[in-house]
Amino acid sequence: EAHFAVAHLGIERGIKGSEAKHVSVKKYYENVNRPMPAIPTVKTKVPELKDRSLAEKVPFSDAKKNRDELEIRVKALERKRQDEIRLREKSLIKVAEQAWNKAQNHDALMKRNSDLQMTLIEKDSELSQKTALLDEQKVEIDILKQDLKLQADRMRSLPIGEVIERIYGGFLDKYSKESHSTRMYQIGDIKIGVSPAKTGVGEVWKDNKSDLGSKGAINLVMHLSGV
Numbered sequence: 001e002a003h004f005a006v007a008h009l010g011i012e013r014g015i016k017g018s019e020a021k022h023v024s025v026k027k028y029y030e031n032v033n034r035p036m037p038a039i040p041t042v043k044t045k046v047p048e049l050k051d052r053s054l055a056e057k058v059p060f061s062d063a064k065k066n067r068d069e070l071e072i073r074v075k076a077l078e079r080k081r082q083d084e085i086r087l088r089e090k091s092l093i094k095v096a097e098q099a100w101n102k103a104q105n106h107d108a109l110m111k112r113n114s115d116l117q118m119t120l121i122e123k124d125s126e127l128s129q130k131t132a133l134l135d136e137q138k139v140e141i142d143i144l145k146q147d148l149k150l151q152a153d154r155m156r157s158l159p160i161g162e163v164i165e166r167i168y169g170g171f172l173d174k175y176s177k178e179s180h181s182t183r184m185y186q187i188g189d190i191k192i193g194v195s196p197a198k199t200g201v202g203e204v205w206k207d208n209k210s211d212l213g214s215k216g217a218i219n220l221v222m223h224l225s226g227v
Helices: 025-032 062-122 124-156 160-168 217-225
Strands: 183-187 190-196 203-207 212-215
Touching: 062 124, 062 160, 062 217, 124 217, 160 183, 160 190, 160 217, 203 217, 212 217
Parallel strands: none
Antiparallel strands: 183 190, 190 203, 203 212
């Protein structure tokens, strides 16, 4: 059979009874071009409370009563903010799942190309037609690879501080300034330090709570979202 003739090239026959399914080019691009789910923003701001004054500690005083009411409102805001963060994290997980599905579809198309190459060997009479189709698909894959690489490069080059503020609603620590090369950001009870990478380009970050850190915005999102 034909697969014996090409065995010396390392090409093996497909697995008989395999449940692998054919994915059409049209269906593949429908999956690739499907828009990502919308990611909600973290809008709620939680004010920072100072230590109670002497007047606010006096039992049954108006100052204590007002302070108690303020703390209740702040706690409610904190709960609302945490709910918004959790909702945002769920959306990020959905985005990651969709990206995984797109990668699976890409693998399926690569598998299809491999099957087409075997078909060209086994059916010499269809060589011209199949070669043209294969060349077309290779161009499509090259275009897709370039597009995915550009998207990944853009994501890696995003300023980490901007990612913290826009995705997680974090803010610059009161002791840091945008002009500082090393800055500290606050996300709830988590502090993230950001500084220039010592080698190459880009920025590195460190979670002071877990003492974990890495380089680039993608790794930070994966760390904070548990992906």
